[in-house]
Amino acid sequence: MNYSELIDKYVPADDVFLFNTGCAQKAWLLLGCRYIDAIKMHRFAVWAPNAQSVSLVGDFNGWDPSKTPMEKRGGIWYCFASGLKSGDLYKYCVTTQSGKTVWKSDPFAQWSQSGVNTASMVWTGSHVWRDEAFMRSRAGKNCFASPMSIYELHLGSWKTPEGGVNYASIAPELAKYCTEMGFTHIELLPLTEYPYPGSWGYQVTGYYAPTARHGSPEDFMGFVDSMHEAGVGVILDWVPAHFPKDAHGLYEFDGQPLYEYQGADRMEHAGWGTRRFDVGRCEVESFLVSDACFWAEKYHIDGLRVDAVASMLYLDYDRAPGEWVPNVYGDNRCLEAIAFFRKLNGTMAHLYPGVMMIAEESTAWSNLTTFENGGLGFSFKWNMGWMNDALSYEETDPIFRKYHHGKLTFSMMYAFGERYILPISHDEVVHGKKSLLDRMPGDYWRKFAGTRAFMAYMMTHPGKKLMFMGCEIGQFREWDYAGQIEWFLLDYESHAKFQLYCAELNALYLASHELWERDTSWEGFEWIDADNRDQSILTFLRRAADGDELLVVLNFTPETYEDYRIGVPERGVYRELMSSDDERYGGSGVRNDGDVTAEAVAWNGRAASVRLRIPPLGALILRRIELLAEPDECVKPCDDEKTEEA
Numbered sequence: 001m002n003y004s005e006l007i008d009k010y011v012p013a014d015d016v017f018l019f020n021t022g023c024a025q026k027a028w029l030l031l032g033c034r035y036i037d038a039i040k041m042h043r044f045a046v047w048a049p050n051a052q053s054v055s056l057v058g059d060f061n062g063w064d065p066s067k068t069p070m071e072k073r074g075g076i077w078y079c080f081a082s083g084l085k086s087g088d089l090y091k092y093c094v095t096t097q098s099g100k101t102v103w104k105s106d107p108f109a110q111w112s113q114s115g116v117n118t119a120s121m122v123w124t125g126s127h128v129w130r131d132e133a134f135m136r137s138r139a140g141k142n143c144f145a146s147p148m149s150i151y152e153l154h155l156g157s158w159k160t161p162e163g164g165v166n167y168a169s170i171a172p173e174l175a176k177y178c179t180e181m182g183f184t185h186i187e188l189l190p191l192t193e194y195p196y197p198g199s200w201g202y203q204v205t206g207y208y209a210p211t212a213r214h215g216s217p218e219d220f221m222g223f224v225d226s227m228h229e230a231g232v233g234v235i236l237d238w239v240p241a242h243f244p245k246d247a248h249g250l251y252e253f254d255g256q257p258l259y260e261y262q263g264a265d266r267m268e269h270a271g272w273g274t275r276r277f278d279v280g281r282c283e284v285e286s287f288l289v290s291d292a293c294f295w296a297e298k299y300h301i302d303g304l305r306v307d308a309v310a311s312m313l314y315l316d317y318d319r320a321p322g323e324w325v326p327n328v329y330g331d332n333r334c335l336e337a338i339a340f341f342r343k344l345n346g347t348m349a350h351l352y353p354g355v356m357m358i359a360e361e362s363t364a365w366s367n368l369t370t371f372e373n374g375g376l377g378f379s380f381k382w383n384m385g386w387m388n389d390a391l392s393y394e395e396t397d398p399i400f401r402k403y404h405h406g407k408l409t410f411s412m413m414y415a416f417g418e419r420y421i422l423p424i425s426h427d428e429v430v431h432g433k434k435s436l437l438d439r440m441p442g443d444y445w446r447k448f449a450g451t452r453a454f455m456a457y458m459m460t461h462p463g464k465k466l467m468f469m470g471c472e473i474g475q476f477r478e479w480d481y482a483g484q485i486e487w488f489l490l491d492y493e494s495h496a497k498f499q500l501y502c503a504e505l506n507a508l509y510l511a512s513h514e515l516w517e518r519d520t521s522w523e524g525f526e527w528i529d530a531d532n533r534d535q536s537i538l539t540f541l542r543r544a545a546d547g548d549e550l551l552v553v554l555n556f557t558p559e560t561y562e563d564y565r566i567g568v569p570e571r572g573v574y575r576e577l578m579s580s581d582d583e584r585y586g587g588s589g590v591r592n593d594g595d596v597t598a599e600a601v602a603w604n605g606r607a608a609s610v611r612l613r614i615p616p617l618g619a620l621i622l623r624r625i626e627l628l629a630e631p632d633e634c635v636k637p638c639d640d641e642k643t644e645e646a
Contacts, residue, residue, distance in 0.1 A: 032108025049075030096255025182506025280336030567604025581615030
């Protein structure tokens with residue numbers, strides 16, 4: 001049987017049609033290396049419409065381009081090979097229209113070499129999944145009304161054991177750590193194959209291959225399995241915006257721009273030294289949409305964090321006037337990117353309804369997390385505005401914070417316009433920005449106290465949560481991708497106590513449905529006093545659907561208040577669940593022991609009020625545990641409500 005007969009029999013015409021029309025959802029079944037059991041051969045297929053010729057080269061044929069030429073059908077080249085086994089190396093030898101020969105890795109390879117070695121690898125392994133219970137639970141969960149505390153990490157620098165990081169060996173330790181710390185999910189910086197370690201994984205050459213730095217594809221499947229068995233979801237950072245110009249990768253794959261845009265106004269991402277995907281080209285749509293589906297289907301991934309969405313949505317992103325061309329409506333929207341995201345998110349919602357699509361989008365683009373009114377249909381959006389404002393405020397000396405009070409409160413002007421995740425991400429602890437702890441002004445004690453107060457603010461603010469590794473132990477140094485977290489800091493009392501605080505704050509968050517059940521509605525939040533800029537104190541309520549409520553008090557100055565009155569809607573009994581100033585966490589011990597009863601004294605525009613001890617650079621979280629009958633008459637004081645004493 002020759003190639004033509006094999007192609008006719010073992011290449012489904014429907015799959016080719018779907019790929020060419022941008023409708024493929026599982027293009028990996030057509031392209032790349034696939035074992036055909038009926039004939040005991042591997043079929044190879046590569047999209048290279050502009051090539052003069054393509055040959056398969058590898059260990060099996062001595063890397064001789066003359067031995068295994070491929071046959072072209074449409075824009076796809078095919079061949080069949082026998083006797084190959086998992087781990088065998090291969091590439092495509094592509095002869096361009098100009099006669100130049102380039103050796104390319106397989107864009108659909110499911111296993112590749114890492115670093116300076118760039119060959120694709122045959123993979124015929126399998127994995128018996130153990131996560132049925134987790135997957136059933138995920139399918140029945142409403143992620144919008146559930147707690148979500150995400151631990152973002154770079155797998156290669158979380159811990160670096162002797163011999164390197166392996167998916168299989170590190171999974172049990174990471175899963176145990178996440179459950180002990182109260183994280184519901186991990187979010188991994190890109191693990192799709194990449195050649196340059198300094199890119200942290202964001203310059204991808206192997207979109208269908210988990211990096212071989214840490215093991216085989218089956219090892220990574222086992223990693224996901226271990227996380228799921230511990231009840232921890234796995235989110236992957238995914239990069240559809242751009243790719244590097246490495247010669248073996250997608251760059252000018254068949255001698256001409258293929259995966260990238262062709263026009264100079266769109267081709268290059270000059271700021272990153274990369275090429276932009278042409279998401280308006282049907283075959284590129286099929287490549288990327290199928291890739292998202294691949295990770296959900298083959299690896300049981302629970303979410304994709306889509307990198308650099310803004311760079312795709314705007315024609316003028318990182319471009320000076322005159323370097324970009326407006327769309328047909330005369331504005332800067334990239335219409336094909338809009339269509340691409342709607343297709344991508346619609347496909348994922350239909351095929352994998354439990355998988356979250358999370359946009360890293362830094363602008364005010366509207367309707368990002370809905371399909372209504374032309375929306376893009378993401379599950380969540382990173383709240384970059386909150387992050388920038390909050391960190392800027394925290395870096396300000398407390399004596400001047402009253403002049404910047406609005407940076408803490410402005411986020412509530414738009415908090416329910418989208419479904420948000422509040423990120424303190426890897427980007428905020430590198431490149432001279434300092435670590436989260438070191439951003440805080442003041443001496444050693446004030447840095448820790450300020451960070452504890454900030455963490456309480458984040459965990460009680462509407463929106464899901466994300467923290468980059470190392471923040472939870474109070475690391476002073478910036479993140480170094482070539483090292484590991486400075487775990488030795490836990491030998492010091494202040495850092496160990498801070499880690500305990502983060503774990504117990506997470507535990508409180510998980511146990512308090514008031515903090516996450518109504519994350520996307522004003523019904524779950526009520527300001528008590530948003531305007532006390534002179535004392536830099538915020539007070540608000542978080543409410544659940546059943547009426548349960550938490551009272552949150554945040555003090556962003558080093559002043560201690562022994563008798564501070566706060567208005568509450570009704571008389572009742574309140575119990576302090578946490579003081580960030582507890583001595584167990586390294587604080588000075590200012591807290592409210594025992595239950596506190598709200599008096600029939602009107603305050604802050606409410607019918608009743610409580611008197612509390614407010615810690616310096618501290619946070620209080622109290623739960624109303626009992627409602628009391630209203631007296632016949634309330635007393636309304638005439639004192640200034642911004643003062644300490646009632």
